[in-house]
Amino acid sequence: MLELHHNNMSVCSAKVRLVLREKGLGPVEHHYNLRKGDQFAPGYMALNPMGVVPTLVHDGRPLIESTLICEYLDEAFPEPPLRPADLVERARMRRWASVPDQGLHAACGTVSNALAFRYQFLALSEAEREANLAQTPDPARRERKRLGIERGMDWPPAAAAVRAYGGVLGRMEAALAEGGPWLAGESYSLADSGLTPYLVRLDHLNLSWMWDSRPALAAWYDAVRARPNFAGLADYIEPSYLEIMDSHAAELRPKVEAALAG
Ligand SMILES: N[C@@H](CCC(=O)N[C@@H](CS)C(=O)NCC(=O)O)C(=O)O
Numbered sequence: 001m002l003e004l005h006h007n008n009m010s011v012c013s014a015k016v017r018l019v020l021r022e023k024g025l026g027p028v029e030h031h032y033n034l035r036k037g038d039q040f041a042p043g044y045m046a047l048n049p050m051g052v053v054p055t056l057v058h059d060g061r062p063l064i065e066s067t068l069i070c071e072y073l074d075e076a077f078p079e080p081p082l083r084p085a086d087l088v089e090r091a092r093m094r095r096w097a098s099v100p101d102q103g104l105h106a107a108c109g110t111v112s113n114a115l116a117f118r119y120q121f122l123a124l125s126e127a128e129r130e131a132n133l134a135q136t137p138d139p140a141r142r143e144r145k146r147l148g149i150e151r152g153m154d155w156p157p158a159a160a161a162v163r164a165y166g167g168v169l170g171r172m173e174a175a176l177a178e179g180g181p182w183l184a185g186e187s188y189s190l191a192d193s194g195l196t197p198y199l200v201r202l203d204h205l206n207l208s209w210m211w212d213s214r215p216a217l218a219a220w221y222d223a224v225r226a227r228p229n230f231a232g233l234a235d236y237i238e239p240s241y242l243e244i245m246d247s248h249a250a251e252l253r254p255k256v257e258a259a260l261a262g
Pocket residue numbers: 010011012013034039051052053054064065066067101105
């Protein structure tokens with residue numbers, strides 16, 4: 001039996017759901033409210049000591065880290081394959097699939113918070129916000145959250161995160177223009193499913209103009225959304241999150257442009 005502990009709007013959870021859909025697998029789902037701090041409940045932290053989603057439990061055995069979960073799923077359920085047969089393409093797939101773990105995921109969290117999610121916390125009373133922050137066990141992670149909420153795009157790491165995101169988009173454009181149609185080459189792979197939620201997040205933040213001048217990336221984004229497995233992301237979108245991601249986009253665009261130029 002497969003069980004997925006996840007959150008509807010979490011990029012890492014969407015990454016795993018895209019692979020599950022591609023394989024035609026329907027796990028038992030356990031949804032976590034990350035704003036309420038469900039991820040820090042002791043029972044869940046026994047499965048995932050970092051207190052983050054997703055966690056996949058296969059026949060009672062927990063697996064954490066979304067990139068590793070996706071590769072595990074491809075090994076455990078080989079059809080259709082999401083690791084290219086060609087070994088050079090397979091190495092490329094692994095390189096792209098590791099991009100979120102090498103900084104993109106952190107950048108995505110910082111950018112999402114600076115442009116949208118901080119407003120969910122700013123709407124709370126100070127006491128509620130403090131109580132919420134106090135749930136994050138790791139002091140460094142808690143402090144980063146606090147600074148991001150308080151300073152938004154005026155916090156220097158937020159501008160750096162926007163630039164890091166821009167750098168990844170530039171590299172994706174170059175790779176796709178040179179050797180597409182998919183990131184690793186000829187076949188749709190874990191590289192494509194792994195990066196899809198990060199582009200969707202930018203789109204939801206009204207930042208799809210970041211690929212206006214990147215035609216190969218724009219074509220790739222259309223292609224990944226046209227696949228049936230995209231339902232693994234689209235079916236879980238929460239309208240209240242879209243609203244918050246929309247609400248400050250126009251006013252913050254000059255700060256995003258300045259960060260990219262900086
Ligand atoms: N490297 C981890 C990152 C997981 C992660 O950061 N998950 C986010 C949602 S996308 C989370 O649970 N955040 C809750 C929090 O930071 O409190 C993975 O890929 O599984």
